[in-house]
Amino acid sequence: MLLDIRNLTIAKDTPTGRVNVLERVNLQINEAEIHTLVGESGSGKSLIARAIMGFLSSSWHIQADRLWFEEQDLLNLSAKQRREIIGVDVAMIFQDAKSYLDPNLTIGEQLQEAVLDQDLSGGFWNRRKQRKERVIQLLHRVGIKDHSAMIESYPHELSEGAAQKIMIASAIAHRPKLLIADEPTSTMEPATRQQIYRLLAQFHARHGMSILLISQDLGAIMKETERLTMIYSGQIMESGSTRELLDAPHHPYTEALLNTSLYQQAQRPPRSRLPTLAGTEPSMQHLPIGCRLGPRCAYARPKCVQTPDFTKKRDRGFACHYPLHLEDDA
Numbered sequence: 001m002l003l004d005i006r007n008l009t010i011a012k013d014t015p016t017g018r019v020n021v022l023e024r025v026n027l028q029i030n031e032a033e034i035h036t037l038v039g040e041s042g043s044g045k046s047l048i049a050r051a052i053m054g055f056l057s058s059s060w061h062i063q064a065d066r067l068w069f070e071e072q073d074l075l076n077l078s079a080k081q082r083r084e085i086i087g088v089d090v091a092m093i094f095q096d097a098k099s100y101l102d103p104n105l106t107i108g109e110q111l112q113e114a115v116l117d118q119d120l121s122g123g124f125w126n127r128r129k130q131r132k133e134r135v136i137q138l139l140h141r142v143g144i145k146d147h148s149a150m151i152e153s154y155p156h157e158l159s160e161g162a163a164q165k166i167m168i169a170s171a172i173a174h175r176p177k178l179l180i181a182d183e184p185t186s187t188m189e190p191a192t193r194q195q196i197y198r199l200l201a202q203f204h205a206r207h208g209m210s211i212l213l214i215s216q217d218l219g220a221i222m223k224e225t226e227r228l229t230m231i232y233s234g235q236i237m238e239s240g241s242t243r244e245l246l247d248a249p250h251h252p253y254t255e256a257l258l259n260t261s262l263y264q265q266a267q268r269p270p271r272s273r274l275p276t277l278a279g280t281e282p283s284m285q286h287l288p289i290g291c292r293l294g295p296r297c298a299y300a301r302p303k304c305v306q307t308p309d310f311t312k313k314r315d316r317g318f319a320c321h322y323p324l325h326l327e328d329d330a
């Protein structure tokens with residue numbers, strides 16, 4: 001297993017006390033797997049990604065039974081050791097790509113920095129030339145044909161979609177074992193999104209790279225996604241193989257997202273947001289007790305004020321007192 005997260009709780013101090021923004025989150029990613037984390041805005045997807053990367057400031061309180069990458073405990077490493085692992089083996093594409101690019105350097109200069117020394121050989125001039133060639137190759141790989149103009153551009157001259165492609169080029173230059181892609185396509189046209197998905201799938205196939213894709217929308221997940229994890233308001237609702245989850249969801253949240261996705265897909269105008277459940281996700285200050293989906297769940301009963309355990313059955317897991325379609329599992 002590449003990434004193994006068990007019972008990860010991330011809390012924040014608020015004027016009314018400490019709040020578990022993420023509560024006992026489980027997430028496992030196998031080697032060479034495409035895994036999508038799906039949840040509404042504010043459900044804690046980015047927080048998980050930032051915890052893996054070690055990008056959370058000290059104002060967050062992190063606790064976990066396990067936060068392992070290749071069996072190394074990330075929580076017990078020094079900052080330097082952690083950078084050595086995360087910087088080399090894990091790369092992340094951020095939502096607001098533009099703000100992560102250095103405004104003072106051209107795209108060519110930034111990509112040259114991302115090229116690994118181990119990919120180059122020979123003396124200084126030879127290496128310089130190879131570095132430039134590799135940058136052009138990377139740009140072509142992410143679908144940028146006019147590489148000369150792009151190499152000379154500064155980040156402020158790029159559209160958000162182009163900036164995301166540059167971030168992807170920079171991330172894949174490292175050939176990481178795990179690529180975390182936080183809504184890499186949110187600002188893109190559907191055709192560009194498909195192109196990026198194809199590109200990620202290609203890298204996955206060619207290099208065996210695992211991908212953790214973060215998405216708000218079940219209707220737009222990458223078709224190569226092998227496993228799904230559903231998160232709601234900081235709690236994991238369900239996880240398992242994509243096919244099993246979509247065929248027979250155990251959690252009412254998965255079922256609700258699925259119904260609205262499939263039903264709405266035929267009717268909604270392109271690029272509109274999917275309506276999911278009636279109501280809104282609770283705010284951090286007013287989190288329901290027990291299963292946080294309770295107030296919006298069609299199947300909720302009094303017992304749901306107790307937090308359900310995360311039940312594991314083979315490679316499937318769910319946290320619900322009243323799971324659906326259990327008989328299909330036999």
Ligand SMILES: Nc1ncnc2c1ncn2[C@@H]1O[C@H](COP(=O)(O)OP(=O)(O)OP(=O)(O)O)[C@@H](O)[C@H]1O
Pocket residue numbers: 012021039040041042043044045046047048216283284
């Ligand atoms: N810097 C911060 N300070 C205070 N609260 C924060 C901060 N960053 C995130 N949060 C809170 O943590 C919760 C989870 O946020 P997170 O960004 O992880 O959600 P998300 O699922 O990634 O949402 P989106 O899909 O919109 O990016 C939210 O309630 C958010 O308000």
